[in-house]
Amino acid sequence: MQELHDAPLAPLTTFRLGGPADRLRTATTDAEVVEAVREADADGVPLLVVGGGSNLVVADEGFRGTALRIATTGFALHGTHLETAAGENWSDVVARTVDAGLAGVECLAGIPGSAGATPIQNVGAYGQEVADTLTEVVAYDRRERETVTIPHADCGFGYRHSRFKADPGRFVVLRVRFRLEDAGGLSAPLAYAETARVLGVRQGERVAAATARETVLKLRAGKGMVLDPEDHDTWSAGSFFTNPVLTEADWAAFLARAAERLGPDVAPPAFPAEDGRVKTSAAWLIDRAGFTKGYGTGPARISAKHTLALTNRGAATTADLLALAREVRDGVRAAFGVTLVNEPVTVGCAL
Template identity: 70%
Template sequence: MHVTENAPLAPLTTLRLGGPARRLVTARTDAEVIAAVQAADGAGEPLLVIGGGSNLVIGDAGFEGTVLRIATTGFRLAGTALELAAGEVWAEAVARTVEAGLAGIEFLAGIPGSAGATPVQNVGAYGQEVAQTITEVVAYDRRERETVTLPAADCAFSYRQSRFKADPERYVVLRVRFALEAADGACSPIQYAEVAKTLGVSAGERVPLRTAFETVLALRAGKGMVLDPADHDTWSAGSFFTNPLLTPDQYQAFQRCLAERELAAPAWPAPDGQTKTSAAWLIDKAGFGKGYGSGPATLSTKHTLALTNRGRATTEDLLSLAREIRDGVHAAFGVRLVNEPVMVGVEL
């Protein structure tokens, strides 16, 4: 494995923000990953595990401990069963499954980051979540000091949540296994209204797999959600806030607030009697439009959910903007936005 002292972390994140790590270890095999984790745990030092760095906000002071960058590789397809090493580039893996004619993760095209991060966040977009196709997650259990295989039913998947995210100090994902679908060249049934409208079909219909894949890539690119080093709108952590889940009482209060303003917000039924609404809608209607901000950190000019580094920002610049937006939405609608990226050494 490769070890660097006082290593810059900003270049390893899609936001390009954050101070240095006292020690950076790059592991290219599962054995190296486990050895690095055991060494840090044995020394009692803080450990931060990163993959593609697409869902991280690292403080300007950096990380006083060991940062483990997982750079393992492995793409194994047997029929419709897919196994990915944690370090595989997610966007490339999705593209390969489409080339193989397999449906199940095609609406997750273009999402930056590594495969190992997908079960942690239960990554989802355009009506798909990885929880729908993950069968098993292989991980190193730091508490039991052994490698374990967790079936999907034991991963506690929910909206942008999982067992791994709920207990971040316990598991280090090594491999992720999926069950995909051979649908005679067709995509999964379309669930997302924007995709269906763009394709000119109804929800629940299927279109050619390649068409669905390319449509999602185009939609993401139009929102600055496909990485492009030359485009500062893509210097982000993707969607910075999750879509709020409101209890019945919270939703009633929200509805009263909307009625006073003569507004109607998007709403979708969610588990446990909750209602999901749109964070992007809330941000826009609270007065934070595309491109909002005059400093080195602003909202994307293409999408109100992305907070971006315009090239000279610090992490504190970004957090200052995030707090302004969070507090402004709460003042306007009584809804508290929650950050989606993982905060390291900072809090919102």
């Protein structure tokens, strides 16, 4: 297991921000992951688990403890059953399932990060989310000090949420298992209106899985959501804020504020959510509050391609990024009475 001291963390994140870790260990097998976690826990050393770094905001001061980079490999298909190691690149996993003619994750193409991180956030995009096809998570349980297999029913999945996110210090994901669909090379039914529209079909119809994947990649690239080292619009964590999910009372109050600000004919995006709540669009709120694409004059700005992405233009610090995030959050709250919540995990800092 490779070990470095006073190791920069910025190159391991898609924001390319953050100071060094006291120690950085890179594990290439499940056994090495468990060994590193157990050693840190036994010594009482703070532990930061790093996968693809696409959901991390690390403080400029860095991390006083051990950062464990999970670089495990392994991809196995048995019929429609998939098992992938936590360290596998997620976008590559999607491509390989599509190449195998299987459906279920093709619209999750281009999402940066590792496979092991996907159940933590219940990663989703373009009408699909990991919870749709995931069957089990194999993880090391730091509380019980053993490797456990957690079935889907016990993962506590919700919108960008899971049991793992709710109890962030307990589980370290080792492997993820999925059950996909053999639809003769076709995609799962298209659930996202934009994807269906671009493909010229109705929602609920199927297209070739490879076509669905390629379409999603093009849509994501047009919004700066596919990593490109030459494009600062992709130096981000993707969507920085989650879409607000409002109670009936909060939704009514929001509509009143929106009508007062934008006029009585305004129609904010509305999508049904659990328990009678309503989900609306964070991007819509940000834009209507005056934070348009490209907003900002400093080294951290809103993406020129998508209002939900906050970006490092190449010389930003984490402090710059957080200042912009606070400005956007506070501006939306002042305009509409809705408080946006950051999606990336903050390490050694807070919004």
